[in-house]
Amino acid sequence: MSSKVQLYVYDLSNGLAKQLSMPLTGKQIDGVWHTSVVVFGKEIFYGQGICITPPGQSHHGRPLQIVDMGETAIDEETFQEYLTEMRQHYTAEKYHLLDFNCNSFTNDCIGFLTGESIPAWIKDLPSDFLSTPFGAALRPTIDAMFRRPAPGVAPAPASLQPSPEAASAAAAASPNPALASSLLQAVANQAFSPSPSTPTPAPSAPTPSQATATVASPIHICTNPSSLQSLLHTHRVVVVFFTSKICGPCRMIEPAFEDLAHEKTHRHADKIAFVKVDLGVGLGSQLARQFGVRVTPTFLFFLDGQKQSEIKGVNAPELRSQTDLLLYQAFPPHPHTRLSLPAVESLSLSPILFTQVPPLDTMLSKFISFLDAAPSTPDVQSAKQTITSVVLPYLKSRFPAKDANSVAKKVNASSVLLNSWADATRKIVDILPPAQLFPLADMWRLAFHDDAVGTWCAGLSPTNPRSIDPIMLFLSKATEILESPDADAKASARNYLLTVLRMLANTFASPALAKRLLAPGSRAGTREPLTRVLVGALLHGDAAVRTAAASVAFNVAACLQKGRVDQVRGVNVGAGVEEDGEWEVELVSAMLEALANETQSEEVVHRLTAAVAFMLRLSPVYDAQLAPLLEVLQARDTLKSKLERGGCGEQGVQKKDVRKLVEEVAEKLCP
Template structure:
């Protein structure tokens, strides 16, 4: 006789993840999934230990989705024995929102009952979340939530400084996470105090299906086959736990997954499958395939084998072992254009352009009067209060509110639609100034998808691209120059910079304005474009340096969206460097940008290095060290720090 098995799926965010995940994390996440298994007319789930209710009667209410997981031939008494043994492993103090949660439990149960696994969209949620900049930044906080023993209250969620830079609205994200954590671990009863902290991300594996899922979800994996009656196992277990802390996936770093299987209990089937005849035995896996085996309680050999496994799984970037003092000393701070224009003069000029435009369409989204009203009544007072404050200035400068920015964006869209390009530079310059206010970049980066008409970046870039056709026009030159400076300041906002780089449309538009401007005949345009190239490279380099520092490592698949774009940009920078004959500061900024692109690029060996050889990059770089045709400096580059930088790039990165 068989019994049906179902998976009940709940969304702990109550729809907030679907609505807000894209703007908070840069990735669409449709729900924060909680699951339970329903069999023998009971709903079983893990939170504060293992809990059993009538189907649909838990504190989570009615499930969002019910998934048929097939049938089981296991009888109810056998399943109850299995649950009693599982209660020793799935205790309240071991719960972890990402590593060891309700879905870990249901995957084990479904595997025991049917030999199947729960759906990938549920199992992959932690990986999807951690792959976002905000998820990686918030990971240490989530770990800390579940490493504080002796508390009966829901864990609090302090928002780390890194998360502030990784999400446009970290306070909202943290509050959502707090609610999710409270919902996830609550079971409708008074929670019991934790008896011990979760010391390491160790997965308790009980059956073939859950072990298979464990191997699929970890590129590098270590399995510890142990026994309650084995004295050497008790000796080596603390070492295994410490190694899982040091070399596991905690804090967003690249590491191994660690699993523990008790061969005397429900894990006996796995022991038989893998021919485990003695304990302790450790198996080491890479991409799901067994690499090696270690028998006995040899702590030094265990550490050596794990280090070797991680080296094979995540080989270090070849440049991390090369000393590059000049490149490493380069500042990662963005180049910004902070000059404050005479605001009344700028507004007067823009107002006169609006009044002089004879073809303002009757069908325009906003009339001349309404546009000028927004600019004079909302925008000008804000800019004056922040950038021309009274003397002495207030301790806290006022920031732009969403209502000011929304009305300003709508007015800007109407102005750009009606005025010719030569009349638009005052408007862009005011936005360039406003981007020095962190609230402006955060607001733009938080705009949801499908609202490009409300995004100043999207409003100004298409016009700048089309203006490049008017190469001899002074008005087009002014507009392009101002947009480049506007973009430089935009890249001073970490959240906005990441959004622009990750979104294909603004990234391609930025390339379309940046690359031709690097070769522009006007030296100020070349200076601004070199500054923008540096700022973009600095943002990318900062993330890569942090990945190396924290041990997360840099893998090509983590930057797939940048691969072709980076090759094109490196090629353009080298050409601009080669052609620059006048301005040493432009050469310096281009060389620094190039250094950032080359040093830790995950595409270096596969794409960048062959490109450098084809372009004869070493010869191109070193050509500026000696006096050459058209180069003004006697004996080549004059500044010692620029010469050192060029020499270091050419000798250590272009080989």
């Protein structure tokens, strides 16, 4: 008779991860997942050992989600025997927030019962977290919190205080290290909190673990054939280490295996799995027989589910060599890595920023005159009060006048200040025409030089109706201008469009905000309107507007390129902008059209050529989508025409470094 198997899912952060993950890590993380298995009328989970409670009665209360995992034909007695064996393996002192936690245990149990694995959105979360600069910086802190005791020594309580070095690294990687540290500590504490009820068998206390780290940690523990088959099915590259507790050579080679796993899973973390199988745990001996393993240590290497090679004994150099060969076969380097591109490589990946500070009192006076001319309403008066008494003091403290007799009192960009400013912006945008909004956009342009403003804006939730995104407000008006058939309206709003473009360029001073702005529309809602404004502005009749638009195009492409370069170097993997072939084709098409039309400004040609280079170089969709586009649009001829008479100015591009860049992109990146 079969029995139903369910997966109970809890969020250890109680919703905080969803709210705070973007500003803290640059990635949207919807929860810190703890899971447990419910079968035979019991809820089983791992924390301080394996624990069992009636369903829904652990200290986490009701699950956030219940996932139906199918049915099992295994009887309860057999499952209890399996748990008895697992208790020797899943002990309290072995628990690790990243490498060996509740989700590791749940995945094993699900594999034993049904032959399936827990959902990818749970098991792959740690890899996502660790791929961010903040996650990588916190790795040593988390390791220190769960350091395993030496053999024969009673486990000491885990210290939840990061070392000074780790705290410093976290501070450098996160815009809000204090908040990040408190969130991490709260989750870790909850992972070890004793359950109010500790029913039935098993060493005492409670449950969970966090999901900033789950089973997708660098090393997977497999105790049954189903778990291994699941990994072979979901990962392109799998390296399996067959070991035994009584094997001395295994203990000698294990550190090399673990170091290799940590090193290699930084890249393609969701496609590479390092697996450890202990022949004395669970169905480990059955797994060994299945693959003909008779001695330990033995390493098996799989590519796309097929065994490629095998190593027996202690041979660390060969282990590394076979792993590198397998990774090369699975992920051959991008062909552009073999190109010599000195002009492209010499380009800075830092964003182009507009830093000029206008006389703030003069700017405010002009803007207030626009508000005074508008119909007087409570909204107008409250917005004017916010700008004069809140925004202006902040800007003056941030950008003091050179001839000021006294130093302005420092005003921090708190969330209260920014929320009130955003609300005032919404009211003003609804009242004034675009031609009168450019001073307000210019204030925000200056504000985006402040890291705190970028961090706040990066954390705005597009699904929260109370969140007011000033960038979206300005983009909406800019879109109306560019798409209006009224030529006079376009001309009168020239200053507004120019200022908004410069403001957009400055938003790239914050990596977290840049990534949010370029996230797919379904997640953040900003990329589509930003792209529409950028594409329209690149073809504007005014040279200053085109220069600002080319600066935004450069910043977009540089942000994309930085993620690709990091990927090649194996650092901050996954922290870049998500690739989207169709969107990249649209941008490259717009840039090439703008280049073809640009016959006046060498600066615009320079910035657009650099942007095109960044869009093409190392692109994962180059061969499939971009190269055919470049041929159809005759991109090589377009670029070379800028060097000829009349192509850009009377004599064509004159600056040597710009000519060299144009020639290099045309000859080496355009088919």
